[in-house]
Amino acid sequence: MALKKWLDRITLLDLFDGLSVTGRHLLKKKVTIEYPEQKKLPSDRFRGMFRLDEERCIKCTLCAIECPINIIYIDWHNEKDEQNKSVKVLDRFDVDLKRCMFCQLCEEACPTVPKSIWLTTKTYEMAAYDRNESLYLDIRKLTDWREAPNVKPFTVVERG
Amino acid sequence: MTLPPAFWTYLKVVLLVALVPAIVGFVVVLAERRLMGFMQARLGPNRVGPQGTLQGLADLLKLVTKEDITPSRAEKAVHSLAPVLAVIPALTALSVIPFGPPVRVGRTVVPLWVADVNIGLLFLLAITSIGVYGIILGGWSSNNKYSLLGGLRSAAQLVSYEVPMGLALVSVLLMTRSLSLVQSVRRQEAMHLWFVFPGLLAFFIYFVAGVAETNRNPFDLPEAESELVSGFNTEYSGVKFAFFFLGEYTAMIIISCVAVTVFFGGWLPPFPNVKALEFLWQVPPALWFLAKVAAFLFAYIWFRSTFPRYRFDQLMALGWKWLIPLALTNILLVAFAILLTPGWTTGLVWLGWTLGVLFVLAYLAAKLRQKLARRERLAAEPHPVEG
Numbered sequence: 001m002a003l004k005k006w007l008d009r010i011t012l013l014d015l016f017d018g019l020s021v022t023g024r025h026l027l028k029k030k031v032t033i034e035y036p037e038q039k040k041l042p043s044d045r046f047r048g049m050f051r052l053d054e055e056r057c058i059k060c061t062l063c064a065i066e067c068p069i070n071i072i073y074i075d076w077h078n079e080k081d082e083q084n085k086s087v088k089v090l091d092r093f094d095v096d097l098k099r100c101m102f103c104q105l106c107e108e109a110c111p112t113v114p115k116s117i118w119l120t121t122k123t124y125e126m127a128a129y130d131r132n133e134s135l136y137l138d139i140r141k142l143t144d145w146r147e148a149p150n151v152k153p154f155t156v157v158e159r160g
Numbered sequence: 161m162t163l164p165p166a167f168w169t170y171l172k173v174v175l176l177v178a179l180v181p182a183i184v185g186f187v188v189v190l191a192e193r194r195l196m197g198f199m200q201a202r203l204g205p206n207r208v209g210p211q212g213t214l215q216g217l218a219d220l221l222k223l224v225t226k227e228d229i230t231p232s233r234a235e236k237a238v239h240s241l242a243p244v245l246a247v248i249p250a251l252t253a254l255s256v257i258p259f260g261p262p263v264r265v266g267r268t269v270v271p272l273w274v275a276d277v278n279i280g281l282l283f284l285l286a287i288t289s290i291g292v293y294g295i296i297l298g299g300w301s302s303n304n305k306y307s308l309l310g311g312l313r314s315a316a317q318l319v320s321y322e323v324p325m326g327l328a329l330v331s332v333l334l335m336t337r338s339l340s341l342v343q344s345v346r347r348q349e350a351m352h353l354w355f356v357f358p359g360l361l362a363f364f365i366y367f368v369a370g371v372a373e374t375n376r377n378p379f380d381l382p383e384a385e386s387e388l389v390s391g392f393n394t395e396y397s398g399v400k401f402a403f404f405f406l407g408e409y410t411a412m413i414i415i416s417c418v419a420v421t422v423f424f425g426g427w428l429p430p431f432p433n434v435k436a437l438e439f440l441w442q443v444p445p446a447l448w449f450l451a452k453v454a455a456f457l458f459a460y461i462w463f464r465s466t467f468p469r470y471r472f473d474q475l476m477a478l479g480w481k482w483l484i485p486l487a488l489t490n491i492l493l494v495a496f497a498i499l500l501t502p503g504w505t506t507g508l509v510w511l512g513w514t515l516g517v518l519f520v521l522a523y524l525a526a527k528l529r530q531k532l533a534r535r536e537r538l539a540a541e542p543h544p545v546e547g
Contacts, residue, residue: 004529011523013530015467022199022466032203 042122042154047102049123049151050095052142057116059088063106071096072106090139097126098135117142125152163268172274177254181410184457186216188409192461199465223405226398231303234395238301243396243403246294250410253287256280257417258342260427260446272446273342280341281329284418285322288373291411292318295375295382298404299392310391313472314382317372320479321379325369327487328362331494332422335359335508341418345426351505354430356423357512358497360519361490363423365483367459370415372479374408376460378467379475416456424452 008014033040042048064072075091107118128134128150141148190205190212197204206212230239255274262271277283292314299311335355336344348355356363372379383391393404420426427445431437470478493511501507 007522007526007529011519011526013523013526016523018466019462022462025201026195026198028201030198030203031201034203 039154042124045120046122046124047104047119048154049119049121049126049145050097050100050137050142051118051121051145052093052139053116054090054093054139054143056112056114057090057093058112059090060111062109062111063117066105066109068103068105069099069101071099093139093142095137095142096135097137098131122154123151124154126150168268168270169274172270172272173255176257176259176272176274177251180259181251181254181406181413184413184453185406185409186220188412188457188461189219189405190215191457192464195458195461196465199462220402223398223402226401228398228400229395231395233303235301235303238297239395240400242294242298242301243400243407244294245297246291246407247403247410249287249290249294250407250414253284253414254410254417256283256341257414258345258421258426259449260444271342276340276342279339280344281333281339281418281422284341284414285326285329288411288414289318289322291407294404294407295392298396299382302392302395304395307392307394310382310394314375314392317375317379317381317475317479320476321369321372321483324365324479324483324487325373327484327491328359328365328369329422331362331487331491332359334491334494334498335504336422341421341426344422345428348425349428351508353505353508354423354425354428357516358494358508359423359490360512360515361486362494363419365487365490366423367415367419368483369479370419371460371463372475374411374415374460376408376412377464378469380469381472381475412457412460413453416453416460419456420449420452 059074059076061074064070064074073092073094073096076088077091078086079089081087102119104119107115107120110116110118123145126135126148134148134150137148141151145151145153193215194204194206194212204212205215208214208218230236256277258271258273258276260272262269264270295314296311299307299309299314302308332344332355333339335358336347338344338347344355371377375382381391383393393401396404427449429437429440429443429445429448431440494508497507497511498504499507501510
């Protein structure tokens with residue numbers, strides 16, 4: 001046993017093994033994603049930016065009730081449409097995004113199929129210089145991101 | 161018009177001693193960060209300039225513009241002197257390195273070294289050892305316990321590894337019969353033999369001791385970021401820190417240069433004994449020198465990203481219990497090889513073959529044993545759950 005250990009020692013077996021590991025990594029493909037130029041496609045269940053479909057929404061306010069920190073504010077009133085039927089119309093659907101923790105409970109609470117409010121948009125680039133203006137989303141910004149200039153919808157950039 | 165010899169000396173001092181370490185330093189700093197990145201499966205700095213080539217310049221700019229801080233209870237004069245002491249000896253040592261054979265410029269023949277000192281190797285050992293004063297004084301004058309520990313470690317390390325390094329070079333002296341570095345290359349040219357071949361052991365000892373003397377991984381105990389908050393240079397910033405940096409990298413360059421000159425035939429192309437490879441002599445000799453030095457610097461970087469740091473007692477054990485006895489044995493081997501065979505070269509060639517073949521056989525045996533042991537272990541273990 002001792003002889004074997006000595007053989008390993010004088011031939012620097014372990015050191016050469018270590019060098020070969022780093023040597024192989026030198027030539028391997030690198031794992032770095034160079035962010036602004038290359039982007040990683042988020043997974044399908046990735047929780048990112050909100051989106052709201054106003055027509056699907058039945059104004060049940062379950063999402064606002066479910067929200068653990070109460071940052072969804074919904075106001076609505078009744079209106080008569082052409083067939084004289086009573087429909088609910090949204091006055092206000094605000095999400096205070098700056099406090100949101102992206103727990104997705106609002107989406108889970110939504111009873112419509114498909115969901116009226118959802119976070120799986122794969123969009124995560126929404127950094128802003130002011131919190132109260134840019135990170136407070138109203139109906140306009142939730143339904144159309146062009147109204148929220150700090151939100152950049154995800155564009156697929158292949159990894160080089 | 162012929163220029164006075166003094167002109168060439170000044171020019172060489174500026175170019176070889178001042179400019180070479182600066183330029184090579186830039187390249188090595190970038191190469192180190194990028195290659196280490198590659199070995200860790202990432203990219204390393206590639207933002208400043210194409211592929212990060214200007215990173216060194218950016219680093220320099222940062223260091224120069226930083227505030228120069230001296231701790232309030234530091235020994236001010238020594239604190240300022242230490243970085244200079246770390247750099248100057250290293251730069252001075254470069255003056256005896258032969259970068260290539262004499263070149264013809266017009267009608268003058270200009271040798272590519274500043275001085276061919278006839279005690280070149282001794283001079284190198286002496287001068288490079290002064291560099292450690294910079295580290296010790298820097299650590300002591302900072303009035304910081306961690307820095308002081310770093311400096312002390314450096315002193316102990318240098319004392320321990322100077323011995324095997326000197327002994328390793330003694331065995332080369334037996335082959336060269338001269339302390340001059342230029343003579344050492346000429347001798348290898350005349351013998352058609354790189355001294356690394358018979359001096360395999362000597363080279364190994366020299367390089368390990370060299371890595372230890374330059375305080376690089378795996379012997380970077382004076383810095384030891386994780387234990388000593390970067391050790392002797394904790395209290396340094398700005399230009400003074402840059403000086404320590406330059407000193408360390410110049411020391412690396414010198415160790416590589418000496419290894420190339422003494423063991424790897426200096427400016428000679430590879431395999432000077434093989435007739436079929438004579439076309440290699442067409443390449444400018446200085447380029448061969450640079451290429452070999454680059455290979456050594458690469459080895460430094462490779463070691464750094466591979467080996468974990470030695471414990472202090474392990475470091476001492478390696479130096480005193482392994483390298484010094486090994487170096488002494490090697491001197492005896494080389495001396496007997498020269499004495500017991502006719503001529504100067506035969507014995508050395510035989511020694512080279514014997515050592516080389518023995519090592520390869522031992523390595524293969526060890527590798528085979530490792531493989532067999534692994535297979536046995538895997539067979540004994542229950543197979544991981546299937547299905």
